[in-house]
Amino acid sequence: MEPLTRVEGRAIPLGLKNVDTDIIIPAKWLKTISREGLGRGAFEALRAEPGNVIDDPAYAGATLLIAGDNFGCGSSREHAAWALGDMGIRVVIAPSFSDIFSGNAVKNGILPVVLPQEAVDRLLDIAREGLAISVDLEAQTVTTPYQDRFTFTLDPFRRDCLLNGLDEVGLTMARGEAIGGFEASRTAAQPWLMRGTAAA
Amino acid sequence: MASRPRTLYEKIWDAHVVETRDDGTALIYIDRHLVHEVTSPQAFEALRIAGRGVRRPELTLAVPDHNLPTTARVDAAGKPVPIADVESAAQLAALEVNAPAFGIRYIPATAKEQGIVHVVGPEQGFSLPGTTIVCGDSHTACHGGLGALAFGIGTSEVEHVLATQTLLLQQSKPMEVRVEGDLGPGVSAKDLILHIIGTIGAAGGSGYVIEYRGRVFERMTIEERLTVCNMSIEAGARAGLIAPDDVTFAYLKGRPMAPKGAEWDAAVAYWRSLHSDEGAVFAKSVTIDATTVEPSVTWGTSPEDVVAIGGRVPFPEDFADESKRVAAQKSLDYMGLVPGTPMTEVPIENVFIGSCTNSRIEDLRAAAAILKGRRKADNVRWAIVVPGSGLVKAQAEEEGLDRVFIDAGFEWREPGCSACLGMNPDKVPPGERCASTSNRNFVGRQGPGARTHLVSPAMAAAAAVTGRLADVRALV
Numbered sequence: 001m002e003p004l005t006r007v008e009g010r011a012i013p014l015g016l017k018n019v020d021t022d023i024i025i026p027a028k029w030l031k032t033i034s035r036e037g038l039g040r041g042a043f044e045a046l047r048a049e050p051g052n053v054i055d056d057p058a059y060a061g062a063t064l065l066i067a068g069d070n071f072g073c074g075s076s077r078e079h080a081a082w083a084l085g086d087m088g089i090r091v092v093i094a095p096s097f098s099d100i101f102s103g104n105a106v107k108n109g110i111l112p113v114v115l116p117q118e119a120v121d122r123l124l125d126i127a128r129e130g131l132a133i134s135v136d137l138e139a140q141t142v143t144t145p146y147q148d149r150f151t152f153t154l155d156p157f158r159r160d161c162l163l164n165g166l167d168e169v170g171l172t173m174a175r176g177e178a179i180g181g182f183e184a185s186r187t188a189a190q191p192w193l194m195r196g197t198a199a200a
Numbered sequence: 201m202a203s204r205p206r207t208l209y210e211k212i213w214d215a216h217v218v219e220t221r222d223d224g225t226a227l228i229y230i231d232r233h234l235v236h237e238v239t240s241p242q243a244f245e246a247l248r249i250a251g252r253g254v255r256r257p258e259l260t261l262a263v264p265d266h267n268l269p270t271t272a273r274v275d276a277a278g279k280p281v282p283i284a285d286v287e288s289a290a291q292l293a294a295l296e297v298n299a300p301a302f303g304i305r306y307i308p309a310t311a312k313e314q315g316i317v318h319v320v321g322p323e324q325g326f327s328l329p330g331t332t333i334v335c336g337d338s339h340t341a342c343h344g345g346l347g348a349l350a351f352g353i354g355t356s357e358v359e360h361v362l363a364t365q366t367l368l369l370q371q372s373k374p375m376e377v378r379v380e381g382d383l384g385p386g387v388s389a390k391d392l393i394l395h396i397i398g399t400i401g402a403a404g405g406s407g408y409v410i411e412y413r414g415r416v417f418e419r420m421t422i423e424e425r426l427t428v429c430n431m432s433i434e435a436g437a438r439a440g441l442i443a444p445d446d447v448t449f450a451y452l453k454g455r456p457m458a459p460k461g462a463e464w465d466a467a468v469a470y471w472r473s474l475h476s477d478e479g480a481v482f483a484k485s486v487t488i489d490a491t492t493v494e495p496s497v498t499w500g501t502s503p504e505d506v507v508a509i510g511g512r513v514p515f516p517e518d519f520a521d522e523s524k525r526v527a528a529q530k531s532l533d534y535m536g537l538v539p540g541t542p543m544t545e546v547p548i549e550n551v552f553i554g555s556c557t558n559s560r561i562e563d564l565r566a567a568a569a570i571l572k573g574r575r576k577a578d579n580v581r582w583a584i585v586v587p588g589s590g591l592v593k594a595q596a597e598e599e600g601l602d603r604v605f606i607d608a609g610f611e612w613r614e615p616g617c618s619a620c621l622g623m624n625p626d627k628v629p630p631g632e633r634c635a636s637t638s639n640r641n642f643v644g645r646q647g648p649g650a651r652t653h654l655v656s657p658a659m660a661a662a663a664a665v666t667g668r669l670a671d672v673r674a675l676v
Contacts, residue, residue, distance in 0.1 A: 016526075022640070022642040022643065022644060030238050031288055045648065070403035076354055077354075098403075098406065099406065100338060100351075104355075155223070157221065157368065169363050173364055175219065179218055179227070179229070190470065193328075194259070195258065196232065
């Protein structure tokens, strides 16, 4: 995973609340067995509307996306994060995110930034002017050319993974001994839990 | 030392902590993992590229469901029918290869045990109380109806579970949805969960795991509890839980993958400890009066857009919050609805009975009870029933329910996710409405431009018969 420390760029001012993952990437795009190329299907229904914000040339090359409450709700499809990444989005700013989406985003090098609604409204205005917004994950700040400065927090583990581009699976595999110990005590105390499909 | 009173969620969490990192993230052991064809190919591919295996193959169960056509799977000669959609066929073929290659039990599309993962898990006794259950599908919350901590994960997490049988997680906060009193006649578990989501909102459970408490849930069957917990994610909660009890144990006893003999007794003894302690503290608590719950329908494009069937399409200006006013207007434009219209005057062209929310035998019985001796209205162009599994289908056929549906003008299909998300050929045409027993009314969910009204199975049957959204209580 590509590390993320600082992102500066234009932002797509989407602004809607409850943007679900069916909106971000409709089901017909989920038939792929690859992670690549999903940007083409991103926001398909929205992009069918004339004058939509996603295809507005004013935001071409945007690396940030700004949305309303509960961004990424609904389906657990990681394709939503893959699609945003394929569009070039590295940061999504919203007042809140769905739990599953924010986890998927971080695992794909996309930073979910939670800010209060007033801050998000202010950033939407600035984004609509086509101005660059700057996000610094080390300092956990969002800054603008108008000298706005908003601070956010991200849980330390996720921050560490993003800053260093860590492979979570590799990290956990290094804890194999602890997992083995847990499994051994389980097998002794509650053997039925470890049988799974082998019980049938 | 007396331990602090704990919620059910906290008990299950604590029993699965392998270790806690200094930053507060916990390594949580995963007891059961369900895999389907859509969210797993990239995970298996990543394992291959990294040269990693599956740590505990017997704790994962694979079954195809999302892409499968619901038309006949074998021809007259008993040969499998090829799948016309090339991409769907490739994705299904990938699971068929990946599962055995990594030592994972695979239920093929032609087996009678095949079905929607969230129907198959409980049915096979793979899903058990007190376990952690994950799947690359947000409706994994469903299994909370058995008292399991069950939640959806992304594909990177699918890979993480396959490789390590654990997940790195931050603990959620416990939330209580307490329902007082009893549901009225003709009001189902689906109506109740729609009402709950309408009350707390699509983000009302965000950051929480919900425990559903109250007499209503204790009196529910397991299938009803699965329906309630299934839609927890539509309220933003990653998981929903109902404490296991004798109803749960009776449901599980004798299922193929459930514990047997002395292990069964030991398991039940443990499961009896799985309830929130007296005095346990919930970070958030919501109380609902069951007697106020009516048969419910959705009017918009978020599952929180719920109204009683006796109500009307809302006026956007009536919402207090500006972002909700904007969202409501967008929803109404998409849905083609005029504010103030009585819901019972909304015509319906399609009816879908199925999905992991409502495709079990009791759901089919409830719909058939309304349809018996009746026929779908002429303006209902397409009505299908998609049983949740081959076993549900066989049971329904044994009871003659298939005849009731067919005589009423419904198509009787093979199991799968079907028109809940339209990944297979079952889609609602653009601009048409569907009374659907599924879980999401999102824009384009049942097909591009499709307009979904979420309802219970009995309400779907009532809509089919009257050709519009209808109060099922008038048809009983």
